[in-house]
Amino acid sequence: MNKTVFKETVLELKGLSVGYDSKKPLLENINLEIEKGEIIALVGPSGSGKTTLVKTIASIIPEISGEICILGECCADCLPSGNVGYIPQRLGLVNNKTVMENVVFGSFHTMNFVDILFSNPSNKITSEAMSILESLEIGQKANEQVKFLSGGERKRVAVARTLLQKPKIILADEFLGELDDETSISVGFKMFNYVKKNGSSIVFVDHNPSRAMGVSDKIFKVCEKKVVELEKKDQDVEISI
Numbered sequence: 001m002n003k004t005v006f007k008e009t010v011l012e013l014k015g016l017s018v019g020y021d022s023k024k025p026l027l028e029n030i031n032l033e034i035e036k037g038e039i040i041a042l043v044g045p046s047g048s049g050k051t052t053l054v055k056t057i058a059s060i061i062p063e064i065s066g067e068i069c070i071l072g073e074c075c076a077d078c079l080p081s082g083n084v085g086y087i088p089q090r091l092g093l094v095n096n097k098t099v100m101e102n103v104v105f106g107s108f109h110t111m112n113f114v115d116i117l118f119s120n121p122s123n124k125i126t127s128e129a130m131s132i133l134e135s136l137e138i139g140q141k142a143n144e145q146v147k148f149l150s151g152g153e154r155k156r157v158a159v160a161r162t163l164l165q166k167p168k169i170i171l172a173d174e175f176l177g178e179l180d181d182e183t184s185i186s187v188g189f190k191m192f193n194y195v196k197k198n199g200s201s202i203v204f205v206d207h208n209p210s211r212a213m214g215v216s217d218k219i220f221k222v223c224e225k226k227v228v229e230l231e232k233k234d235q236d237v238e239i240s241i
Contacts, residue, residue: 008036009072010169010201011057016066018049018056025064026052030227032220034169039192040203041212044222050205051089053222054171057203058086071168085167087175091158095147099138102146103129103160125164132160135190137183151178159187163194170195172204176211188215 011034019026026049034040042050055061057068067074071083086092093102104125133139136156146154155178162170175191176184192215195202206212213219219230 009033010036010070011203012067012069013057014067014069016056016068017064018052018061019064020052020061022064026225027222027227028225030066032227032229034201034203036201037196037199038201038217039195039215040201041216041219042203042205042222042227043207043209043212043219048222049225050222051173053227054086054173054203054205055088058084058171060086060088082165083168085162085165085170087158087162087170087172089173089177091154093146093154093157093161096145098143098145099133099149099157100126100129100142102157103133103164105161129160129164132163133157136160136187152180152183155179156183156187159191163190166198168200170200170202170204172202174205174207176204176206176208184211 013030013032016030017025017028018030030053042053044050052061056063057070094105130139130142133142133156136159138153138156138160141149141153146157149157155175159175162172170191172191176188179187188211191202194200204212209219220227221230
């Protein structure tokens with residue numbers, strides 16, 4: 001007897017159009033649903049709108065039209081703090097703060113005002129942050145200022161911050177970029193393992209279509225103002241960008 005599988009939609013885009021000019025949207029009429037635990041990749045040519053789409057979902061820029069529903073809420077201000085983790089291309093790190101201080105920012109939604117004001121995280125938070133840093137092979141840099149790190153090291157700090165946040169949905173823009181092959185496999189495994197283990201979901205932009213295809217549950221091509229899901233049998237042909 002077959003068991004009924006109940007899917008839980010965590011992100012839904014309804015007739016979404018995005019861009020910076022309402023008369024010239026970059027992407028139009030996007031309709032898609034992302035389920036709990038899914039790893040979703042966005043690929044496509046430079047300038048096609050991948051970053052703009054992720055920024056719009058993250059409420060960094062307003063949508064032109066349509067609706068974005070996250071965890072059943074179609075209002076960004078209605079979401080409890082910390083449910084959405086965002087890793088921008090420029091990472092959003094504070095250069096004159098240490099690696100540890102930057103990572104701990106990810107747990108601010110769990111801290112009281114006084115602890116935030118005086119940057120005084122609990123021992124539990126600090127210990128967990130260090131454990132994540134060590135798993136990403138950057139624990140030895142915990143007390144160094146971010147401005148002295150390489151591009152790849154900064155990427156790992158941003159990933160550690162997001163993992164400490166423990167979001168339900170992760171939006172990541174080129175988070176595996178600037179990493180050598182070995183490190184990208186290690187960092188990617190840590191992130192995707194978190195998603196599967198905790199029933200979260202991730203939407204990530206990747207400039208490497210082959211890698212995106214290999215790790216994602218679904219892959220979408222962003223091109224010519226459209227967001228189109230690629231079927232597995234078509235990916236070998238259509239993945240080129």
